[in-house]
Amino acid sequence: MKKLTAVLLAGVMALGLGTAVFAEEASTEAVTEAAAESHYPVTITTYNHNQEPIEITFEKAPERVIAYGNSNVEAMLKLGLSDKIVLACGLDGEVKDEFKDDFDKLDYVDGLVGKEDAVALEPDFIAAWYSSFADDRLSDVDFWHERGCNTYMSLNSACMGPASEFPRKMEYEFQDILNLGAIFDCEDEAQAIVDEMQSEIDKVKEFTTDQTPLTVAVLENEGDSFRVYGTETLGGNIPESLGAELKLGAENSENVGAEDLIAADPDVLFMVDYDGFKTGEEAVADITEDPAYASLSAVQNGKVFSINLSQIYCSGIRTYDGIMTFATALYPDLYE
Numbered sequence: 203m204k205k206l207t208a209v210l211l212a213g214v215m216a217l218g219l220g221t222a223v224f225a226e227e228a229s230t231e232a233v234t235e236a237a238a239e240s241h242y243p244v245t246i247t248t249y250n251h252n253q254e255p256i257e258i259t260f261e262k263a264p265e266r267v268i269a270y271g272n273s274n275v276e277a278m279l280k281l282g283l284s285d286k287i288v289l290a291c292g293l294d295g296e297v298k299d300e301f302k303d304d305f306d307k308l309d310y311v312d313g314l315v316g317k318e319d320a321v322a323l324e325p326d327f328i329a330a331w332y333s334s335f336a337d338d339r340l341s342d343v344d345f346w347h348e349r350g351c352n353t354y355m356s357l358n359s360a361c362m363g364p365a366s367e368f369p370r371k372m373e374y375e376f377q378d379i380l381n382l383g384a385i386f387d388c389e390d391e392a393q394a395i396v397d398e399m400q401s402e403i404d405k406v407k408e409f410t411t412d413q414t415p416l417t418v419a420v421l422e423n424e425g426d427s428f429r430v431y432g433t434e435t436l437g438g439n440i441p442e443s444l445g446a447e448l449k450l451g452a453e454n455s456e457n458v459g460a461e462d463l464i465a466a467d468p469d470v471l472f473m474v475d476y477d478g479f480k481t482g483e484e485a486v487a488d489i490t491e492d493p494a495y496a497s498l499s500a501v502q503n504g505k506v507f508s509i510n511l512s513q514i515y516c517s518g519i520r521t522y523d524g525i526m527t528f529a530t531a532l533y534p535d536l537y538e
Contacts, residue, residue, distance in 0.1 A: 272517030
C-alpha cells in the first residue's frame with residue numbers, strides 16, 4: 203500500500219511539474235507575442251518610381267518576401283530572416299561565404315523575376331532597388347500596395363534622385379539595415395551590424411587625427427577613359443569618411459583620361475572590379491603592368507588596390523567590407 207501511495211504521489215508530482223513547465227512555456231510565448239504586438243505598427247519612409255517619398259505601415263512582420271540584390275538578400279540573411287524569403291534574385295556574384303548554407307536553401311533566379319511570376323508567389327513584402335520597380339519590370343509600387351504587398355527601395359539605388367542632387371552615402375546603407383530591423387522586429391541585431399561599421403570608422407578617425415590626408419582616386423577602367431567614383435558616390439564617400447582626400451572626383455564624377463590620372467598622381471589608387479567585368483587582379487594589372495602609368499606614385503610605391511563594386515554600390519552589410527578594404531590599404535600600420 204505504501205508502495206502504491208508512493209507511485210501515485212510521484213505521478214501527481216510529475217503531472218504538477220509538467221503542468222508548471224507547460225504554463226511557463228505558454229507564458230513565454232504570450233510574452234513574446236505581446237512584445238511583437240507592442241512593436242507594431244511600424245511606419246517606414248520609402249519611395250515610389252517617381253522618386254517621391256512615401257510612408258509604408260507594417261502591421262506585423264512580413265512572411266513572404268521577394269529580396270532583390272546582394273544588399274537586401276544578405277542583410278536579411280545576416281538578420282536571421284532566411285525563412286521569410288520566398289524568392290531571392292538579382293545577385294551580383296555569389297553571396298558571402300557565411301551565408302552560403304542558408305542561401306542554398308532559398309529559391310533563386312538570376313536577374314529579376316517578372317511581374318506575373320512575382321504575383322504568383324503572393325509576396326507581402328518586396329525589398330529591391332529603384333530600377334526594379336520600372337513599369338517593364340515589377341511595375342511601380344502602387345501596383346503592389348493595392349495587392350496588400352509592402353515595398354522598400356534601397357536608399358542608394360537612385361530612388362531619391364540623381365547622385366548630383368542626392369549624394370550616395372554610408373549613412374543610407376546604415377539606414378537600410380536599420381529599417382529592415384524595424385520592419386522585422388530585430389532592431390537590436392540591425393543596430394549591432396551598424397555599430398560594428400561605425401566603430402571601425404571611429405577607430406580610423408582617431409588614428410588619423412593630425413595626420414596629413416592621403417590622396418586617393420577610385421576608378422573603373424572603361425577602356426578609352428576611367429569612370430570616377432567621386433564625392434557624390436559611395437565609392438568616394440567611404441574613403442573621405444576615413445580621412446582620405448579625393449584627388450579625382452572631389453567636385454564631380456565625370457570620366458577622366460590617362461593624362462588626367464597621371465596629372466592627378468594620387469598617393470593611393472583603387473581600381474573597381476566586379477563579376478563578369480574584371481577580377482581584382484586584372485583591374486590592378488591594367489595600371490601596374492601598363493608602362494604608361496609607370497610614373498604614378500601609387501605604382502612606384504605599391505599602392506594600387508582593387509575594390510569590388512558590391513562594396514561601394516548598394517552595399518548593405520558589405521559596406522563593412524568596403525570600409526575595411528579602404529582602411530587596410532590606406533593605413534596598414536593600424537592593422538598590423
